[in-house]
Amino acid sequence: MPRVAILLADGFETIEALAPADVLRRAGIDISLVTINDTPHVTCSHNIGIDCDATIDAYDFSACDLIVLPGGMPGTKNLRASERVCELVRDFMATRKVGSICAAPSILAELGLLVGRTATCYPGCEGAFPAGVRPTELGVYVDGNLVTASGPGFAVAFGLALLEQLMGEKAAKDVAAGMLVAGRE
Numbered sequence: 001m002p003r004v005a006i007l008l009a010d011g012f013e014t015i016e017a018l019a020p021a022d023v024l025r026r027a028g029i030d031i032s033l034v035t036i037n038d039t040p041h042v043t044c045s046h047n048i049g050i051d052c053d054a055t056i057d058a059y060d061f062s063a064c065d066l067i068v069l070p071g072g073m074p075g076t077k078n079l080r081a082s083e084r085v086c087e088l089v090r091d092f093m094a095t096r097k098v099g100s101i102c103a104a105p106s107i108l109a110e111l112g113l114l115v116g117r118t119a120t121c122y123p124g125c126e127g128a129f130p131a132g133v134r135p136t137e138l139g140v141y142v143d144g145n146l147v148t149a150s151g152p153g154f155a156v157a158f159g160l161a162l163l164e165q166l167m168g169e170k171a172a173k174d175v176a177a178g179m180l181v182a183g184r185e
Contacts, residue, residue, distance in 0.1 A: 002166040003030045005059060006068040007088070008052060009079045010037065013072030014044040015155045016101045020068055023159030026175045027167055034059045036082045045072040056084050066166060067092050071102025071122060071151070080107045089113065093146065099162045101149040108146075109133075119148040156181060 004024055006017050021031050032053040035042040040052040053059075061067075067088055069079060079085045086107070092098045093113045100108055105121040108114050109128035119133050120141050126134050135141065138150035140157045147165055149158035160181065164172035 001028060001030055002065040003032070003063055004066045004068060004162070004166070005032050005034045005061065005064050006070065007056070007079060007085060008033055008035045008042045008050065008070070009075045009082070009085075010043050011045045011072055011078055012042070012070045012075030013102055013152055014046055014048055015152045016070035016072065016104075016149075016158070017044075017050075017068070019155035020070075020099065020101075020159035020162055023156060023175055023179075024163055024166075026178065027163050027171050029163070029166060032059060036079065036085060045075060056082070061088060064096070066097040066099060066162065068099040068162065069101070069104035069107060071100075071104040071125075073103060076103040076106065076125075079104065080110065086111060097145045097147075097165055099147045099158065099165075101155065101158050102151045105129075105148045117146060118143040119146060120150045121148065122151045 024031050034054050034056055035052040036056045040055055043049050102122045103125045105119050106125045114133050115130050118141050140149045140154050140161045147161045160172045160176055
């Protein structure tokens with residue numbers, strides 16, 4: 001069974017972390033909420049406290065198939081400020097899978113990891129994106145081992161795209177049907 005770590009920093013966008021976690025858990029995937037904080041507690045941008053499964057220093061990423069970077073402010077800035085997060089993003093982009101939504105794809109752009117790729121982000125967060133990378137239409141985009149989404153309104157579709165990357169189209173369709181997600185029958 002695939003393993004996924006959703007990386008959380010204070011100020012993350014709630015739905016962008018929890019909707020994909022919910023979608024993936026419905027499929028039986030081993031999901032861990034992993035915070036960059038020193039303790040396993042994090043607070044989202046809407047002041048909701050979340051107890052995480054692990055801290056970034058305690059989590060074993062060696063058997064992890066996918067890392068997910070939710071957006072939100074200042075969550076994205078806090079993730080970007082973590083050198084450990086940057087190391088993980090570089091490693092997973094080169095060898096495994098990465099999901100990134102809303103403002104968080106800006107981290108990939110700032111690290112120079114989007115050259116020649118297709119990726120999206122929240123409008124206004126594309127400043128470091130190379131020319132031609134970001135499609136004009138908002139949505140969810142898959143480019144090889146990278147899944148990106150434009151913002152919170154795409155959180156469930158983003159989760160389903162991550163699931164499809166890990167377990168195939170049938171698994172994503174089955175979960176979508178159970179959730180009554182239109183257009184994924």
